Amino acid sequence: xxLDPDNLGxxxxxxxxxxxxxxxxxxxxxxxxxxxxxLRYYKGVMWYRTTVPIPATMQGRKMMLWVGAVDEIANVWVxxxxxxxxxxxxWEPAELDITRMVKFKQPNLIAIKxxxxxxxxxxxxxxxxxxxxxxxxxxxxxxxxxPAE
Numbered sequence: 001x002x003l004d005p006d007n008l009g010x011x012x013x014x015x016x017x018x019x020x021x022x023x024x025x026x027x028x029x030x031x032x033x034x035x036x037x038x039l040r041y042y043k044g045v046m047w048y049r050t051t052v053p054i055p056a057t058m059q060g061r062k063m064m065l066w067v068g069a070v071d072e073i074a075n076v077w078v079x080x081x082x083x084x085x086x087x088x089x090x091w092e093p094a095e096l097d098i099t100r101m102v103k104f105k106q107p108n109l110i111a112i113k114x115x116x117x118x119x120x121x122x123x124x125x126x127x128x129x130x131x132x133x134x135x136x137x138x139x140x141x142x143x144x145x146x147p148a149e
Contacts (some may be wrong), residue, residue, distance in 0.1 A: 001027035001126075003044040004113070014047045015077035015111040018099070021049050030068070033126030042097055045115050046126060051107035052054070052133055059104045061135045066095040068129025077111040079103060098133070108133075 002014065013019055027037055027048070034042055054063065065076060066144045067086055074086040074094075078101035088095040102108055110133075114123045 001025050002047045002049075003039075003042070003099050005046055007115075009045065009047050009113055014049070014113070015082070016080045017109045018080075019049075024049065024110075026029055027068050029127040030130040033071070033129075034127045039125065040126060042118065045113060048110075048112045048114065050110050050119065052110060053107055054102050054104050056105045058135055062097065062101075063102045064095045064134050064136065065098045065110065065131070066093060067082060067112075068102045070094070070112075071116050071125050072118060073115045074127070075113045075115075079109050080111075085132045090141075091111045093145050095097060101124070 002009070002021070004014070009015070014021075019125065024047075029048065034046070035042075037101045039046075065078070065083070067074065067088065069088045069091050070086055072087065074088075076083045076096055076098075080118075081101045083098055083101060084096045086096065088094045112127065114126050
């Protein structure tokens with residue numbers, strides 16, 4: 001994670017695979033909030049980055065990024081391409097279709113800019129529930145066939 005109190009991360013290309021993030025701090029994203037990890041009362045912007053390999057066996061399937069909860073707003077990039085915004089009201093899950101951005105058999109960079117500016121709770125902030133990439137399967141969303149009468 002990287003604190004961005006001046007909200008310059010997009011201009012500095014923190015979402016880009018070319019940015020060296022080796023000096024960024026590690027932050028839990030599913031078992032503790034910002035406050036629980038020493039960022040008590042921080043209000044502003046923070047960036048999360050991770051790489052995730054997607055096996056070739058998933059090629060041709062729909063790929064989704066699911067986040068259990070983020071306090072307040074998350075903007076998401078995959079491999080440097082903007083995907084969209086998530087607003088989970090702090091406690092609800094959200095997901096985005098990342099199918100077009102995923103590269104198979106190689107690391108995929110997930111960059112998430114979290115903005116938490118409102119004082120509306122007691123010490124949360126950031127991604128504070130599990131996040132994952134999942135695929136609904138090849139038949140997901142297919143219309144069921146109804147026999148003619």
